[in-house]
Every structure is written in C-alpha cells, then in structure tokens.
Amino acid sequence: MELNPERQALLRRLGHPFTDLRLVEQALTHRSAGQINNERLEFLGDSLVNFFVAEALYARFPNATEGEMSRMRAALVKGETLADIARELKLGDSLILGPGEMKSGGFRRDSILADALEALVAAIYLDAGLEACRQRTLAWYGARLESVVPGDVNKDPKTRLQELLQGRRQPLPRYELVDTSGEAHNQSFTVSCELPAQQLSFRGVGSNRRSAEQAAAAAALSHLSTQR
Amino acid sequence: MELNPERQALLRRLGHPFTDLRLVEQALTHRSAGQINNERLEFLGDSLVNFFVAEALYARFPNATEGEMSRMRAALVKGETLADIARELKLGDSLILGPGEMKSGGFRRDSILADALEALVAAIYLDAGLEACRQRTLAWYGARLESVVPGDVNKDPKTRLQELLQGRRQPLPRYELVDTSGEAHNQSFTVSCELPAQQLSFRGVGSNRRSAEQAAAAAALSHLSTQR
Numbered sequence: 001m002e003l004n005p006e007r008q009a010l011l012r013r014l015g016h017p018f019t020d021l022r023l024v025e026q027a028l029t030h031r032s033a034g035q036i037n038n039e040r041l042e043f044l045g046d047s048l049v050n051f052f053v054a055e056a057l058y059a060r061f062p063n064a065t066e067g068e069m070s071r072m073r074a075a076l077v078k079g080e081t082l083a084d085i086a087r088e089l090k091l092g093d094s095l096i097l098g099p100g101e102m103k104s105g106g107f108r109r110d111s112i113l114a115d116a117l118e119a120l121v122a123a124i125y126l127d128a129g130l131e132a133c134r135q136r137t138l139a140w141y142g143a144r145l146e147s148v149v150p151g152d153v154n155k156d157p158k159t160r161l162q163e164l165l166q167g168r169r170q171p172l173p174r175y176e177l178v179d180t181s182g183e184a185h186n187q188s189f190t191v192s193c194e195l196p197a198q199q200l201s202f203r204g205v206g207s208n209r210r211s212a213e214q215a216a217a218a219a220a221l222s223h224l225s226t227q228r
Numbered sequence: 229m230e231l232n233p234e235r236q237a238l239l240r241r242l243g244h245p246f247t248d249l250r251l252v253e254q255a256l257t258h259r260s261a262g263q264i265n266n267e268r269l270e271f272l273g274d275s276l277v278n279f280f281v282a283e284a285l286y287a288r289f290p291n292a293t294e295g296e297m298s299r300m301r302a303a304l305v306k307g308e309t310l311a312d313i314a315r316e317l318k319l320g321d322s323l324i325l326g327p328g329e330m331k332s333g334g335f336r337r338d339s340i341l342a343d344a345l346e347a348l349v350a351a352i353y354l355d356a357g358l359e360a361c362r363q364r365t366l367a368w369y370g371a372r373l374e375s376v377v378p379g380d381v382n383k384d385p386k387t388r389l390q391e392l393l394q395g396r397r398q399p400l401p402r403y404e405l406v407d408t409s410g411e412a413h414n415q416s417f418t419v420s421c422e423l424p425a426q427q428l429s430f431r432g433v434g435s436n437r438r439s440a441e442q443a444a445a446a447a448a449l450s451h452l453s454t455q456r
Binding site: 039040042043044046047048050051053054055058064065066069070130 | 267268270271272274275276278279281282283286292293294297298358
C-alpha cells in the first residue's frame with residue numbers, strides 16, 4: 001500500500017513513521033466516505049488524549065486542585081482546540097470525505113478535524129504502542145500544554161501574555177503576519193509575536209489570523225513560563 | 229510506614245503489592261479528612277479507567293459502532309458501577325473520612341466509594357506503571373466487562389441472563405443467598421446463581437441482595453458468552 005504525496009507529507013508532519021498504513025487511511029476516513037471509517041478509532045483516541053492530558057497536568061501542577069485540573073483539561077481537549085492542532089498539521093488536505101461533505105467544506109469543520117486527529121492518536125497507539133503515542137500527542141500540543149495555567153483557562157493566550165508583560169512592566173508584544181499559504185478555502189496563516197524586551201520572536205500557525213496570533217502568543221507564554 | 233490490619237487485608241484483595249504505601253493512604257483519604265486527600269488521584273484515575281475500558285471494548289467488539297461502545301463504556305464507568313466494585317473489594321472499611329462524613333455514613337455513599345476506587349487506580353499507576361494498573365483494573369471489572377453486550381447496556385444482567393436462557397429454551401436460573409457478613413451499616417451479601425441445564429453455579433457479592441444477584445447473573449452471563 002502506498003500513500004499519495006499529500007498523505008506522505010502529512011505523515012512527516014505528524015512525526016510518526018507508520019508500519020501499518022491502513023491505519024492512517026482509516027483514521028483519515030470520515031463516515032460519509034465509507035463503511036470502514038474513523039469513528040471507532042476516534043472513540044479509542046479520545047480516551048488516550050484525555051489520559052495523556054490528565055497525566056501531563058497532574059505531573060506539571062503538583063499543587064493544582066482537581067477542579068483546576070479539570071478546567072484546564074476541558075480547555076485542552078475540547079473540539080476547538082483539537083481542530084486547531086489538526087489545522088496546524090494541515091490534516092484537512094488529507095481527509096477522505098464523501099461527496100456531500102466534500103462539497104460543503106467538511107475539511108474545514110471543527111468536529112471533522114477533531115475526530116480525525118483523535119483517530120490518528122489511536123492509529124499511532126495501535127501501530128506503535130503507548131509511549132510513541134504519548135510522545136507524539138504531547139508534541140502536537142506543544143506550547144498549548146506548556147502555557148496553560150491554573151485558573152486562567154478562560155483567558156486566551158494573547159490576554160494572558162499581555163497581562164504577564166504588564167505585570168513585569170515590559171513593553172507589549174508586536175504581532176505581524178509573515179506568511180499565508182494554501183488555497184482560498186483552506187488557508188493557513190503564520191504570525192510572529194515579538195517581545196521587544198526579550199528581543200525574541202515566536203511563531204504561530206492557524207486557519208485565520210486571530211488563531212495564528214493566539215498560537216504565537218501561546219509559544220511566547222510557554223517560553224516565558226520556563227524563564228521564571 | 230505500616231498499614232493497619234484492615235488496610236493490609238484490602239491490599240491483598242486489590243491484588244497489588246504497593247511499594248509506596250503513602251499512595252494507598254492518600255487514595256483512601258476523602259477530602260473531608262484533610263488537605264492531602266484523594267481528589268487529585270481521582271482526576272488521574274478517572275482518565276485511566278476510561279482508557280482501559282475503551283481499549284477493552286475496542287478490542288472485544290471489532291464490529292460494534294462508536295455509539296454502541298460509548299453506551300457500553302458509560303454503563304461501565306458510571307459511579308454506581310465503580311461503587312459496586314469498591315463494595316466487592318470492601319473499600320468502605322478502609323476509607324479515611326472526616327468526622328462529619330463518618331457520622332453520616334460516607335463510607336456507604338456511591339460517590340465517595342467510586343472516587344476512592346478511581347484514586348486507587350491512579351495510585352497503582354504511579355506505584356508500578358501502566359501495565360500493572362491495567363491488569364488490576366480489568367481484573368476488578370471481571371465479569372462486568374466480560375458480560376457486557378452491544379445494545380444491551382440498559383438491561384441488567386438478570387434480565388439478560390433470563391432472556392438468553394429463554395432463547396435457548398433452557399430452565400431459568402435459581403438465586404440463593406449463601407452468606408452475609410459485615411456490620412449492620414456495611415453489610416456484604418453473597419448470592420449464588422444456579423443454571424440447572426448446565427449444572428453450574430456462579431457467585432456474586434454486593435451491598436444488598438439485589439446487587440449481589442446481579443453480580444452473580446453477570447458471572448453466569450460471562451461464562452455463557454464464552455461458550456457460544
């Protein structure tokens with residue numbers, strides 16, 4: 001079995017060299033496209049993502065309460081967040097959709113993207129075991145997981161970054177659009193977030209300018225939180 | 229650190245020889261009894277139980293839909309089921325509760341028992357890793373997991389057993405109370421379920437006669453499902 005170039009590129013971005021390529025195919029197949037689709041994998045992947053995020057929060061915040069961890073987890077595993085990660089990985093281009101979903105732009109829809117991402121998590125688990133799966137999943141989360149803070153989950157990264165810098169009496173960040181790519185229906189935006197006081201710049205990618213800015217702010221927050 | 233005889237007996241029933249006994253102590257401590265309690269462990273344990281049950285259902289029912297697996301999982305991880313397992317393990321006797329909860333019979337309450345069980349799952353994970361934890365958790369589930377069937381989760385084991393035997397035109401099971409133990413507030417009932425056609429008898433334990441009958445029926449169902 002051979003994957004098309006688009007899917008081969010996706011595998012490189014995912015960072016897992018699949019032994020069983022049928023798992024990739026299944027994970028990318030929406031129920032609108034066939035009997036063998038990603039719904040069962042999504043069921044398993046959902047429980048894996050929940051566990052990895054719970055474990056990461058448990059280890060990272062030894063003093064957080066159960067309620068604080070629950071709120072942080074809810075923000076990290078919700079469909080919107082998973083769909084953002086899927087967009088960063090440009091999953092939409094490789095989805096296998098039925099004709100109806102294709103026409104109506106299903107490759108852009110949060111729920112379809114999030115489900116496919118969870119299915120890919122399960123696919124990696126079945127292909128290579130828990131440790132490989134945990135590493136990949138947490139790597140995809142990246143700055144999102146590193147920048148989350150108890151009690152702050154309802155504030156977006158840009159707001160939190162601004163408050164953090166104001167608290168330090170440092171100049172505010174500067175955001176700049178550095179790249180757009182992809183076709184009209186499926187564009188990808190890259191934004192830089194510059195911190196003048198630190199003379200550092202961070203990048204974020206998203207399906208629109210706003211979410212790219214948030215991703216860049218999350219990367220900056222993550223860096224600053226390791227500096228304290 | 230030494231555990232009292234009651235807790236030592238609990239560890240034997242749990243089937244995991246803890247290296248770090250402080251984890252046991254913490255897992256058994258309700259928030260009413262102190263600052264260091266089982267709430268954080270319960271958060272982590274909940275995600276582990278969810279994952280183990282999802283994985284077991286995924287492997288056992290290759291043809292079940294995502295919806296069927298979700299319904300089966302919901303029935304298996306709900307507080308009532310976890311509390312029943314906790315009662316079979318006689319967890320109530322070893323709980324560490326604040327004076328208020330003690331007085332009002334907190335050791336009998338479903339939510340307190342379920343939370344402590346989930347906390348013990350996390351404690352085993354932290355003590356000995358994923359594989360030991362998965363084995364213990366699935367062993368505690370035992371017949372419950374083995375007797376679950378897609379589409380039938382809303383029927384209780386006694387009903388399903390009766391329907392199965394009627395479908396085979398075999399005589400109905402006979403239930404008999406064979407033992408009661410424990411103090412008045414915390415009794416444990418053992419019931420046998422005899423299958424006349426098979427000349428076999430199965431046992432179940434519960435906090436009341438009804439739940440012990442259901443557990444015995446689940447054990448019988450589990451046996452019959454492996455015979456088909």
